[in-house]
Amino acid sequence: MSEVKNIDYQVLDLKKENIFTFSEGIPGFEKVQRFAILTNPEEAPFGRLTAIEHDLCFIIINPWTVYPEYKPDIDQEDIDKIESPSNEEILILAIVTIPEGAPQEATMNLVAPLIIHTKKGLGRQVILNNYKEYSSKYRLWKDLE
Amino acid sequence: MLVLTRKLDESIIIGENIEIKVLEVRGEQVRLGIVAPRSISVHRKELYDKIKSINVESVKTKTDKITVPFKSKEGGEQKPDSTQNGEHAE
Numbered sequence: 446m447s448e449v450k451n452i453d454y455q456v457l458d459l460k461k462e463n464i465f466t467f468s469e470g471i472p473g474f475e476k477v478q479r480f481a482i483l484t485n486p487e488e489a490p491f492g493r494l495t496a497i498e499h500d501l502c503f504i505i506i507n508p509w510t511v512y513p514e515y516k517p518d519i520d521q522e523d524i525d526k527i528e529s530p531s532n533e534e535i536l537i538l539a540i541v542t543i544p545e546g547a548p549q550e551a552t553m554n555l556v557a558p559l560i561i562h563t564k565k566g567l568g569r570q571v572i573l574n575n576y577k578e579y580s581s582k583y584r585l586w587k588d589l590e
Numbered sequence: 591m592l593v594l595t596r597k598l599d600e601s602i603i604i605g606e607n608i609e610i611k612v613l614e615v616r617g618e619q620v621r622l623g624i625v626a627p628r629s630i631s632v633h634r635k636e637l638y639d640k641i642k643s644i645n646v647e648s649v650k651t652k653t654d655k656i657t658v659p660f661k662s663k664e665g666g667e668q669k670p671d672s673t674q675n676g677e678h679a680e
Binding site for chain 1: 646
C-alpha cells in the first residue's frame with residue numbers, strides 16, 4: 446500500500462510518510478513530539494497518531510463522522526502556534542479512549558481536539574474556548590446500542 | 591509556595607513578562623487577567639489535568655489491536671448524514 450487513503454479526514458494528500466511535530470508534546474507525553482498519522486481500512490473510522498521515536502500511539506477520529514454538529518471554537522493563539530493554517534490546511538481530530546475489553550464504550554475527547562497544520566507538519570492539542578459545550582468523553586456508539 | 595496578598599486591580603509580575611492581575615473579586619470567585627508571551631500556555635489547571643489523564647488513559651502501544659464495534663453492519667461506521675468513504679479502494 447503506497448498511499449494511505451482518505452477515510453473522510455476532510456483532507457488532502459495525507460500520506461503515510463507525513464510527519465507532524467507537536468513541539469510541546471501532548472499533555473501527559475510532553476517528550477513525545479513527532480508523530481505520523483496511519484490509517485488502516487480495518488480500523489476505520491479510526492486512525493492512529495503514532496509516535497515516531499516511541500512505542501505509543503493515540504487512536505484518533507474525525508469528530509464530525511460521529512458528531513456532525515461539532516463547532517470547535519479554537520483560540521487564535523493556538524492556531525498561530527501552528528503557523529496559522531488556512532481552513533484547507535488545518536486538520537482537526539479527536540483522541541479516542543477505548544476502555545479495555547469494552548470497545549463499544551469508546552469515547553472521544555471533544556473538549557481538547559488535536560489541530561494539525563497539514564502543510565507545515567505542526568500540531569498541538571488545544572482546549573477549546575467553548576469547551577463547556579462539549580464532553581471530553583463523548584460516547585461514539587451510544588446510538589447503536 | 592510563595593504567598594502574596596493582592597487587592598483589586600493589583601497585579602504580580604513573574605519574570606519580566608508574565609503579569610497576573612486581579613480584575614474582580616466576587617464572593618468565592620476571583621477573576622484574573624494574565625499577560626504572557628505567546629510561547630507560554632495558560633490553562634485552568636483542573637481542566638488541563640483532566641485532559642492529561644484522559645490522554646494517559648487513551649494511549650496505546652503500536653501493536654495494540656483496536657476493535658471497531660458493529661463493524662459487520664453497514665461497513666462498520668456510525669453514519670451521520672455526511673458521506674463516508676471508509677473503505678479502502680486498492
